[in-house]
Amino acid sequence: MAEDSSIKNVADTALWVATYRADESERPDALFHDRLAGMLAGDRGRRIAASMPYPAMMTWLLAIRTVAIDRLVLQAISLGVDTVVNLGAGLDTRPYRMELPSMLRWIEVDFPNIVTYKNEKLAAEQPACRLERIAADLSDIPLRRRLFQQIGSESHSALIITEGVIMYLSSDDAAELSRDLFAVPSFHFWIQDYRQYARKQRMPSSMKRLFKDSPFRFDKDDWLSFFVGHGWKIGEKILAYHESIRVKRPFPRIFPWSYLMLIAPKKVQEKWREASGYVLYRK
Secondary structure, eight states, rough: OOOOSSSSSHHHHHHHHHHHHHHTTTSSOOOOOTTTTTHHHHHHHHHHHHHHSSSHHHEEEEEEEEHHHHHHHHHHHTTTOOEEETTTTTOOHHHHHHHTTTTEEEEEEOOOOHHHHHHTTTTTTSSSSEEEEEEETTOHHHHHHHHHHHHHHHSSEEEEEEETTGGGOOOHHHHHHHHHHHHHTTEEEEEEEESSSTSSSSOOOHHHTTTTOOOOOOOOHHHHHHHHTTOOOEEEEEHHHHHHHHTTOOOOOOOTHHHHHHHSHHHHHHHTTTTTEEEEEEE
């Protein structure tokens, strides 16, 4: 019997995303090199990726997201960040592949099974900075608040990363997370990837079936204003479209969307180009 390649839980997306990073790293024109991604993705990650429709689009999305967030991380560090807190870190390997200050404190927080798996796989690897991993279910709100307060008390200026996380939260859960982060005085910066017009960006039915056990839940059409409404200010915003031009990696031609876009009114084209990106919030 064929093994199931659907996304069973949010942790499965970590294996899936690592596969795309591995694929990007093997390209002759790779935008980054993640030598650990293939080993971390494993066979299940490759099966999930192989089952996904529109592979060229998914590879493009994850490659652009990675390089844009890399840039935002370095920008925050240049502004005095001494601690990075990656919530729902999955199989991210930035502490191993990026040039980071050796005294930077980098904390990864994720479910116990992910942390155990990652500790085992990367036991022989040396990170560029002071790396820690914390096993925690961040939906446990009292535990989360205690953890945030502890890290905050030990930091002068911290950056929070929630890459690929917010879309899986309900709007109410995202609002509560936002308030909890904002309440910690030393949490100065927050990086997210975002999707404007969430209710209009419908997932293709073929992908929806694969994500049936772990659906996208965040449904605010004006994603950026939602978090600004909680007190955050947009420090830097990178549109996926603009980043693709900067790195000379245009959106792949995919039937029928690419061709429909060519004949769409200019206002529609502009709205599509502004629909997704990456943001560095500041207090």
